[in-house]
Amino acid sequence: MGVFDRTRGAGGDVMTFLQLIDCKTSRFDEMNRLMDTWVERTKGKRTASHSVIGKDRSDASHIVEIVEFPSYEEAVRNSNLPETDSVFREMVALCDEMPTFTDLDVVRDEQLYAGTVRRFLLEVATEGELPPLNDVMAENYHDHDPANEQDAIGLDAMRREIEMWRRGFDFAFTVEDQLAEGDRVCTRWSWKGDHKGDFMGILATGKQVTMTGTTVFRCGEDGKIVEGWWQYDRLGLLAQLGALDELES
Known part of the structure; x- marks a missing residue:
């Protein structure tokens, strides 16, 4: 050939x-x-x-x-x-x-769903008021987070979940790896945050903390994210905040 x-x-x-x-x-x-x-x-x-x-x-x-x-x-x-x-x-x-x-x-190779996911990670970390997110996420979005007792279902529920993190931290995501296949996008990310407010009952410590994780998102025909599965080191985050010290003593 x-x-x-x-x-x-x-x-x-x-x-x-x-x-x-x-x-x-x-x-x-x-x-x-x-x-x-x-x-x-x-x-x-x-x-x-x-x-x-x-x-x-x-x-x-x-x-x-x-x-x-x-x-x-x-x-x-x-x-x-x-x-x-x-x-x-x-x-x-x-x-x-x-x-x-x-x-x-190849002069341009753009994975459109992957671009939507990157835009979502950028928007949730933006300073100031949280954007509506309806340009990247469907109204019937379904979120799977093993750290939560119940899944967040609907865009409003997901906004509340994100606001909880934003009240506790000024943070940013860094995309380390990203793979897209069909309607799925798998992203390996790192996260860095400054603990500025109450998070899960832990008062602000002023500490800078880090975390790593992987998220698989499913996108719909209109290109918006309709479902997400998160895996991340929440226990490691709590340890950095000193939340495990009392349990160990």
Whole structure:
């Protein structure tokens, strides 16, 4: 299969590469099985990170495959695999006409749901009055937090939960890692706060505290967050605030 021209971003980093394979075939089932064969033959060798195959709704014989590579070098390695060359020849034999290849430099790759989650984490930590949040969160939002006896259901309930944290701390989130798949976004975050007010009956200590956690959010068709599952070190936070000292004494 073809390889790509080298392109680097403004910072000098190697950019992601995509190859678009456009073909026409009346033997789609055989083509689909061939792709399974390629995956099996190249196990442990292939460098492609993502593959999507689409069928034209107006012409069932028109098939488009998009293959993603993390870099130009990885694309070259994949192209040089003997298994890739063999499968390519078999693919051509299944096509009604010679397939075409388009090599694409990725100049913008925006995970829209992930962007919504980042905006939510920024808005809840904003100074001043809490924003309405209805631009990022659905009115029927459902929150799962193992630290709470009951789930917060509805945007108003979630606002009250957030306000409890805001009364206790001036804080900010830092996104450490983020993965998006389908309607789910998983975010590993770190949190830093200044304890300025009452939190769970603990009066302000003035201490600067930190915490880490992971949250999985589900987004709806309109792009807003509709459900969330939190896991974080609440016990470690309480220890930093000195809340466990009395229990241990």
